[in-house]
Amino acid sequence: MNHSPRTTRTAVGCTLLVIALGAGVTGCGSDGNPLSAAPYDAADQIAFNGPSKGEKKADPDKPLEVTAEGSDGRITDVTAMDGRGRYVAGELSADGSRWHSTSPLAADAHYTVRVSTEDEDGAPGRKVLTFDTGKPLTKKRLKVAFGPQAGTYGVGQPITAELDQPVKLKAQRAVIERALKVESTPAAEGAWHWVDDKELHYRPKEYWPTHATIRVRSTLEGIKISDRLWGGSTKPLKLTTGDRVIAVTDASSHSMTVYKNGEAINDIPVTTGKAGFETRNGVKVVLGKQYFVRMRGTSIGIAEGSSESYDLPVYWATQVTYSGEYVHAAPWSVGSQGYANVSHGCTGMSTGNAAWFYENVRAGDLVEVVNSYGETMEPFGNGFGDWNLEWKNWRHGSALLKGNPEGPKPEDASRLRPAAV
Known part of the structure; x- marks a missing residue:
């Protein structure tokens, strides 16, 4: 979330309101601060590229974009999530004038977009937008099968993901890899490695923690991989580890x-x-x-x-x-x-x-x-x-990490360094 300095702007705004409304009028809220007031409706301050006029559903191929209208306000934060709980990664410009998605939208999904703004006096605004995306034009779906079978394993057990169709292009692999989520409790840093065009392995940097719970899931369903291929549904997997x-x-x-x-x-x-x-x-x-x-x-x-x-x-x-x-x-x-x-x-x-x-x-x-x-x-x-591959070489097998010595992008950080839940 991006914030701009508010101290000076807030003080000026409150002073002007006191003068205009007279002493005893709480135009800035009960404590004299505009931030304590209920958020205003920011509908007039923002615009987004939802379904075009006359269309019922948005094109999932197009990125989502939210912009600030006029010069009297700015966007401070945007969260976009579909009905399955999948967040859309995005970037907000430094001046708060534009937010755009950096990860693809899912097809045939219902999205809720929550936009936070502030006006020229620093008062907060809110607006909730909703829209649906259309169905993909092709029926071809990529299926993923996780392994091994659910159960308790030793701390050296890798996770496998078998694709039912080969995927060769790095950009397409990145879409798939970003959607394959591995979460462990306790947390363990790890990464996927493409063994070949149809198989990925996931392992931590070190061995898994003892007595850990590992959950593997895919958010690929409805996501476009290529013009002729979209993600299908995948059965999640839960594993536990024993002693080391x-x-x-x-x-x-x-x-x-x-x-x-x-x-x-x-x-x-x-x-x-x-x-x-x-x-x-x-x-x-x-x-x-x-x-x-x-x-x-x-x-x-x-x-x-x-x-x-x-x-x-x-x-x-x-x-x-x-x-x-x-x-x-x-x-x-x-x-x-x-x-x-x-x-x-x-x-x-x-x-x-x-x-x-x-x-x-x-x-x-x-x-x-x-x-x-x-x-x-x-x-x-x-x-x-x-485990016979050094960690740096293991990372080279990732479509997201290869050639990225500075580490994962923000939208990939939670997948690669799962937090304890």
């Missing part, structure tokens, strides 16, 4: 230390990938758990009948990549656990330790591998390697 559980596997010392809320709660002898099958370094997010998995060498490219071929029943299996990397029971390698790396890429441990690990982690918890000769976990495409 991080398992750190040191491939060089053949050990795993499990931390819960910063405290080490277990040290486990393990074996990781041998030469040629080294376990990936980096941070991985637990994808899920299976009591029993049949593991075959052919699933990772080992030819049947070769010296490396295997076909094994595996129990207490916790999955960390789509390509088949697990933390699991490996009773056949107990003699090497804590001493040597003999697996084909998984992290193996005794049956008892694997059962303990299985029972004490959930999807979204974190498994970090260090000191392996393997490559670093891919950020995308093989599970959730999102």
